[in-house]
Amino acid sequence: MAKFEELIKASLLACTMLSVLVTGLIVLSVFSETLRFFSHVPLADFFFGTEWSPQTAMRTDQAGSSGTFGAVPIFMGTFLVTLIAMAVAAPLGLYAAIFLSVYASAGFRAWAKPVLEILAGVPSVVYGYFAVITLAPILRAGGDMIGLSIASESALTAGTVMGIMITPYVMSLSEDVISSVPKSLSFGSLAIGATQSETIKKVILPAALPGIVSALLLGVSRGVGETMVVVMAAGLAANLTLNPLESVTTATVQIVTLLVGDHEFDSDKTLAAFALGFSLFFMTLLLNIAALIIVKRYREQYD
């Protein structure tokens, strides 16, 4: 009997180890390919180079066959699209969370929240389709009207749609945070004659700030790692620009273009995708850990 107990425990432990192995595998596999990439391409070229044209690496007979792998335009593009996304998601998500948790009646909240959470459940490929078919033409037409030329694969299109995709995520995270601020605090403020908005701005938000920062960080981490929306709505050309009306590319877009339909895994071109993937993994890991630490401190404050 005791043996049987031990057996079950051991097999459970084995499963746990296997699950943990996944992280190890990610780091190992992606990291080893990244190391191989950096044995061909100098680290400084990748992180500080401003020219990205991996396609030349295909023609091995040509001079300069190694291609150029300056990832700055890609990181800039990722940054730009995420920034636009957060410019949409942060105010929308925060204000929606505030309205739902403070102003909305219980009846309104009961149906509005699940409806908004549908937005979070829609697969990202659907958002991508929406960006291409609907939003891009609308933005272009709008731009024409006021005399701006907006690229059909502009950072603005991809960022806006991505922002709306992240909004419910930011909303439900910040709503949790706001409702975890003790009610007594807001009553204390309301009872001496503050309006709801003054209470929110001067008491609730300062108290909930760490939680909200971590919600925004998680939103950024989502945006940085989001793939389908940008693959469909953002461009391929690595333009080094901060103009949201132009086309930019992102790390995820490059990973997809470099790897899809390619059966050769030893060229610098495919290895570059792993280097990008590793940077992406590292970035989101930092964001997540930062968010976790902040929110943990915050929880301790009120528990």
Add this chain to the structure above:
Amino acid sequence: MVKNMNAEKKKTEDIAECGPENIRMKTQNLSVFYNNDQALHDINLDIACNKVTALIGPSGCGKSTFMRCLNRMNDYVENCRVTGKVRLDGFNIYKDNVDTILLRQKVGMVFQKPNPFPKSIYENVAYGPKIHHLIDNKDELDALVEKTLRRVGLWDEVADRLAAPGTSLSGGQQQRLCIARAIATKPEVVLMDEPCSALDPIATARIEELIAELEKKFTIVIITHSMQQAERVSHHTAFFHMGHIIEAGDTQKIFNDPEHQKTKDYIGGKFG
């Protein structure tokens, strides 16, 4: 002469005048419903000006609900409906066009659990005057904060650390800070919902002293579960039971010679 008049004016600003009847607040046929459950039944109670009125009664008897009616905090309770009138200085505060901001500046509230804002001690006291734009001058604000903290007897304890967070104080100090926060907006009435229930006996004694001090300038309504406390601090007492006022009147009278059997039983500790 001019100086004298100014001084006099200042004085009257500090102390809100009492009306000729010496009644600050008055409820008339006040009933409260949560959904369809009636929590208060036709309450008629006068609250004397610059006196302490204690509300006593077993849990769930409606005293907190009643207190929340006095500064319309019930507006924030969902599905809560109030009928009847609550008059403050003769004006019905449940009229549609009454601004709750102004009302709550005049009728402040202190809660059961100390709830200082996670801001500095200074900011906690200055919060009310700032949002109400009572004072727009930094020096005057400093003076007001000092005066208010002195009034609650906290100044000597915190004068050297006004920038420290309000949450860093002890429980009793926090509650006195909350009282300071409530009286900094120069209210006429201060509502206290079991202000001492979360405090130790020593801190409780200090709060009771403070209440005795404050009653000279403010009308105080206090909910308490401690009979001794009600007897010690209040001039008038109202005994609530199942949403009705069973008996109200002079504290000495209620405690020494109650008219109703229920009051006698409650005060005697037979139920509660």
Add this chain to the structure above:
Amino acid sequence: MIKLFERRTRIAMHRVKRKKSPFIYKSYSKKPKHRWLRKRNAQERRFKRTGFIAILIAFLFLASLVWNIFSNGYSAFTETQIQLPVTFEAELIEKDAYRTIIQNSLLELFPGIEDRKEKRDLFSLVSRNAPHILKDIIEENPEAIDRKAMVWIPASSAISIFYKQHVHEQAKRSGKISPSQVAWVTDLARTKNMRLKFNWAFFKNGDSREAEQAGVLASTMGSFMTILICVLMAFPLGVATAIYLEEFARKSWFTDFIEININNLAAVPSIIFGLLGLSIYLNIFGLPRSSSLVGGMVLALLILPVIVIATRNALQAVPPSIRYAAAALGATPTQVVFHHTLIYALPGIMTGVILSIARAFGETAPLLMIGMVAFIADVPKTFTDPATTLPVQVYLWANNPELGFVEKTAAAIMVLLTFMVLINLLAIYIRRRFEIKW
């Protein structure tokens, strides 16, 4: 003296009565306090309105998303057919020249066309798949040979779109069809030789180069096979991990490490899991590319942390008193878990697992990495056959520049969303029906 006092009192009371209520704020008041009050009240209203507008924008977006997909996609569920007088000439059938049969019948319908370009336009009225349809008819009833019959043939994609828009009175001219084609279609429509039928082909076919023949069967089956593998792998592994962490592991730096690890894993971008699948499953283990097996294994890694977290939450919701009660009866720790805790937590676990399946069902990016973007016309037979999934199919069609695929994409999204809704409803049902409230 007393009279004087009374008089004064009366005057004072009168004054009190005449005084304006200090709690009523009137916007015309010139008092500075009221000026602030007006500002503060306006600020309050503005703030509340902004919050409401934020919610409204989100709602509007959801509505426009749904409306957009519906209005683009509903037409894909009907198929435009043209009735042709077909003569099944034995000679041509023997030569397998069904294309000529179709062309002859088209020429019979619209005689006197000589110009080569005109002829090409005429022949492209019907789907390029038409010869196969005739072949199927002959194979099913050989007695039709050398007879003449009226046969409904699917129209080509461009004609179909034109006809559907015409029917729905939004006659937008797509530049793809010529003036004579417009005339023919108008003629066919007038003589009732054109009709709309429910598009069974969309549910019976796999992918196709011809928009009018493309369907979602292959990709749907691919999705199901992928999800099956994914659940078979992630469910036992995830639940076992959660049970160990929640019920058996003693708290130590090691369990802390695992916990942080799993929380972080849940937030790793999905495309990274694709890279993992590519370099480990494909390059090291040499598993078959594009197969639902590899797809399922990649998605399993993706939802594993989600399942672990959901299971732990469900286990935590079972009150410790239940565990003590079972242990007090002499149950061993594993008996406590497998006879009690796990059973009571099962509804919660199932809800979490089903929701994570919904997530895996809609996932696209990691599958692109392992080559599931292939053109799949047939339903995969085994788990190692090349396969694709519904969301990937959406991606492929969205990238197809041909006009006919726009409605197909939207329709495929509708199918995808229908499955998502069904999965979520199942989760809600399980939660409502079985969850134990403690």
